[in-house]
Amino acid sequence: MSDSLVIIPTYNEKENIEKMIRTVHSLPKEFHVLIVDDGSPDGTADIVKTLQTEFPESLHIEERTGKLGLGTAYIHGFKWGLEKGYGYIFEMDADFSHPVDKLPALYEACAKDGFDFSIGSRYVKGGGVSNWDKYRLFLSYFASIYVRMILWVRIKDTTAGFMCYSRKVLETIDLDSIKFIGYAFQIEMKYTATRLGFKGKEVPIIFKDRELGNSKMDTSIFKEAIFGVLKLRFKRISKKK
Numbered sequence: 001m002s003d004s005l006v007i008i009p010t011y012n013e014k015e016n017i018e019k020m021i022r023t024v025h026s027l028p029k030e031f032h033v034l035i036v037d038d039g040s041p042d043g044t045a046d047i048v049k050t051l052q053t054e055f056p057e058s059l060h061i062e063e064r065t066g067k068l069g070l071g072t073a074y075i076h077g078f079k080w081g082l083e084k085g086y087g088y089i090f091e092m093d094a095d096f097s098h099p100v101d102k103l104p105a106l107y108e109a110c111a112k113d114g115f116d117f118s119i120g121s122r123y124v125k126g127g128g129v130s131n132w133d134k135y136r137l138f139l140s141y142f143a144s145i146y147v148r149m150i151l152w153v154r155i156k157d158t159t160a161g162f163m164c165y166s167r168k169v170l171e172t173i174d175l176d177s178i179k180f181i182g183y184a185f186q187i188e189m190k191y192t193a194t195r196l197g198f199k200g201k202e203v204p205i206i207f208k209d210r211e212l213g214n215s216k217m218d219t220s221i222f223k224e225a226i227f228g229v230l231k232l233r234f235k236r237i238s239k240k241k
Contacts, residue, residue, distance in 0.1 A: 001032075001057075001085075002030040002031060002032045002058065002086075003086060003087040003088055003111075004029070004030070004031045004032065004086065004087070004088045004089075004090065004103075004107055005031070005032045005033075005034055005077075005081040005084070005086040005088070005089050005090065006024055006031050006032070006033050006034070006090040006092055006103065007034050007036060007073075007074060007077035007078070007081065007089065007090060007091055007092070008020065008033060008034070008035050008036070008092055008093070008094050009035075009036045009037075009038070009070055009073035009074065009077070009093075009094070010035055010036070010037045010038070010040055010044050010045075010048075010094050011037070011038045011039075011040050011044075011067055012040045012041065012042045012044060013040065013042075013044050013094040013095065014040070014042045014043055014044050014047060016094050016095050016096060017035070017044050017047050017048060017094055018047055018051060019096075020094050020096065020100070021033055021035075021048070021051055021055070021059060023100045024100055024103070025055060025058065025059075027100070027101070027103060027104060028104070029103070029104050029107065030058070031058075031090070031103060032057075032058045032059070032060065032086070033055075033058065033059050033060065034060045034061070034062065034077050034080060034081065035048045035059075035060070035061045035062070036061075036062050036064065036073040036074075036076055036077050037061060037062070037063050037064065038064050038065075038066060038067045038068055038073065039063065039064060039065050039066055039067070045061060045063055048061045049061065060080075062076060062077070062080060064076070068181075069181030069182065069185075070161075070181055070182060070185060071178065071179075071180055071181035071182065071184075071185030071188075072181055074091055074185065074189075075175050075176075075178060077089070078165075078170050078175055079175065081170075082167065082170055082171060086167065087111075087166065087167045088107055088110055088111060088164055088165070088166055088167065089164070089165050089167070089170060090103065090106065090107075090163060090164045090165075091161055091162065091163040091164075091165075092161075092162055093161060093162070096208065097207055097208055097209055098120055098161070098162040098205065098207070099120070099205050099206060099208070102120055102162070102203060102205050105118075105203050106118045106119075106120060106162070106163070106164040106203055107164060109164065109201040109203055110164050110165075110166045110201075113201065115166075115199050115200055115201040116165075116166050116168065116169050116193065116198035116199050116200065117163065117164060117165045117166060117169050117190075117193055117198060117199075117200045117201075118163065118164045118200060118201045118202075118203055119155065119157055119160045119162070119163055119190070119200055119201070119202045119203065120157075120160055120162030120163070120203055120205040120207075121156060121157035121160055121202035121203060121204055121205060122140075122157050122160065122205065122206075122207045123141065123144060123156040123157045123202075124156055124157070124202045124203075124204050125204060126204030127157070127202075127204035127205055127206065127207075128206050128207070129206065129207045129208070129209075130206050130207070130208045130209075131208060131209050132209060140159070143159060144156060144157060144158050144159060146229065147159070147187055147229050150229045150230065150232075150233050151187075151191050151229060151232060151233060153190070153191060153194055155190055155194070155200065155202065156202060157202060158186070158187050158190060158191075159183045159186050159187060160186060161186050162205060163186075163189075165189075165193075168198075169193050169196075169198050171240060172196055172198075172240060173189075173192055173193065173196065173240060174240045175240070178192070180228050184228030184229070184232075187228065187229060187232065188228070188232055191232055
């Protein structure tokens with residue numbers, strides 16, 4: 001059994017999901033995959049179930065009813081992965097915006113270099129984005145600066161969604177106390193981990209915007225991130241009991 005689980009939340013990802021699953025399985029290190037599907041009406045879950053006959057031990061799916069949000073999907077996946085005994089649990093998008101070939105680097109940062117969590121980062125040396133317009137790049141970069149100023153954290157890519165958490169981090173965090181569901185979820189998890197004394201490493205990646213399927217972004221996600229940071233500044237961080 002692999003010690004690593006990659007959680008991929010999905011909602012209408014039929015154009016990407018088979019290629020994504022096969023790409024992860026083609027890596028030299030073995031990663032198991034958990035798809036958390038929020039009732040995709042396009043048949044995403046059916047594609048995954050068909051592939052389970054090919055990857056019976058390493059491909060898993062959890063189906064939920066309705067579009068319940070990115071953060072709740074990851075929390076669901078974290079709990080599932082902890083219950084199954086995985087030592088390293090990853091977050092990754094289904095649309096190939098995160099470079100799959102960097103999964104081993106995120107793993108090594110924790111398993112070999114001794115960090116508690118690792119981040120696929122756009123904003124450290126060697127990182128970047130490949131196909132954003134200037135406005136989106138400006139907005140994302142300065143949003144990260146805003147978060148660092150308010151929360152006093154040293155992480156440069158605070159909204160990054162390409163992550164590896166060691167088991168001890170997720171066992172320590174009170175996952176039920178994580179309330180945000182969009183970009184603010186990513187910020188809240190990193191902030192909580194650092195406040196609890198865990199150390200992270202930023203691994204440079206080149207982020208590429210999706211080419212197939214539709215973006216899940218909307219204005220409510222941005223609002224949650226902007227105002228959520230202010231709430232986090234005064235949040236009381238608690239450990240899992």
